[in-house]
Amino acid sequence: TMAQQSPVLQTLGTLILWFGWFGFNSGSSASNFQSSATGITSRALVVTVVTTVSSCLSTSFLARWREGGHNLNHVNNGIIAGLVASSAGCATMTPGFGLVTGVVAGVLYYLGHHLLLHRARIDDVVSSAPVHGIPGLWGLVAAGLFTREDYYAQSFFPSRAGRCCGV
Numbered sequence: 001t002m003a004q005q006s007p008v009l010q011t012l013g014t015l016i017l018w019f020g021w022f023g024f025n026s027g028s029s030a031s032n033f034q035s036s037a038t039g040i041t042s043r044a045l046v047v048t049v050v051t052t053v054s055s056c057l058s059t060s061f062l063a064r065w066r067e068g069g070h071n072l073n074h075v076n077n078g079i080i081a082g083l084v085a086s087s088a089g090c091a092t093m094t095p096g097f098g099l100v101t102g103v104v105a106g107v108l109y110y111l112g113h114h115l116l117l118h119r120a121r122i123d124d125v126v127s128s129a130p131v132h133g134i135p136g137l138w139g140l141v142a143a144g145l146f147t148r149e150d151y152y153a154q155s156f157f158p159s160r161a162g163r164c165c166g167v
Helices: 007-029 037-067 072-086 095-119 128-146 149-155 158-164
Strands: none
Touching: 007 037, 007 072, 037 072, 037 095, 037 149, 072 095, 072 128, 095 128, 149 158
16 A cells, blocks of 8 residues: 555545446436336345456455465555446346355455556556456456346347346
């Protein structure tokens, strides 16, 4: 941690982002105002929580294993990586696949952080590329892989659910 950074303020900012992300994911998941909007919103919130927590835990365990101790920067960035990864598919995947999405997002964040900042020596003070870019790309792929046809039909357009469901 650099001397100018405050771990307390970084954690507070992360928690504010996490709280705001609930409104973002739940608000954008039920935009068609169907009668099933409550179920869609509830599923989006549960998947968001599961993805975020699993990303945080996988990042924490990986950092502890590789670095020999916990690092609050990695914990906070693991939370944000999970939030980013959950955004694309929170309304259309099950919580189990949200868990998989989060674990992979946390690992990808940690590896991306190490490769981009330490190996490639890219100057990214807030780790925005490993936090947003790599988990965001994984979140798009995960949404395509793990989308259920019936969840897609409830959340978006029933006429194209068969073409947009996961593998």
